[in-house]
Amino acid sequence: METYLEDIIVSSVNRTADEQAREEIQAKAEKINEVAYQMESQRDRLQSENMVAELVFSFLLPEVEKETLRENVKREQRRHILAAHSVIHGQTSDVEKEGESSSK
Secondary structure, three states: OHHHHHHHHHHHHHHHHHHHHHHHHHHHHHHHHHHHHHHHHHOOHHHHHHHHHHHHHHHHHHHHHHHHHHHHHHHHHHHHHHHHHHHHHHHHHHHHHHHHHHHO
16 A cells, blocks of 8 residues: 555646656746747848858767767776676686596
8 A cells, every 4th residue: 555655746746846856847948949049030131151160060979979988988988898708718728738637
């Protein structure tokens, strides 16, 4: 019975938090739209191009950094995997050699 009530409470809290987050996001989006429309009505073509360039730069730079980080992680993982393989295969060949010498 307690877990049933806990589930109901947790579900209600999650639903309420989700609704509140959506409302806050919508309010912020409306404010951003208002500011964007005001800025758009007050700027010229050069300012528009600069704004687009800044938006693209702010999106692409973090994406490039993420990709670089992923590649570095892959490289490190590959290095560790190769080291583990060499240790495992080295131990296996040592055991095989011991097995061959003891069977003679």
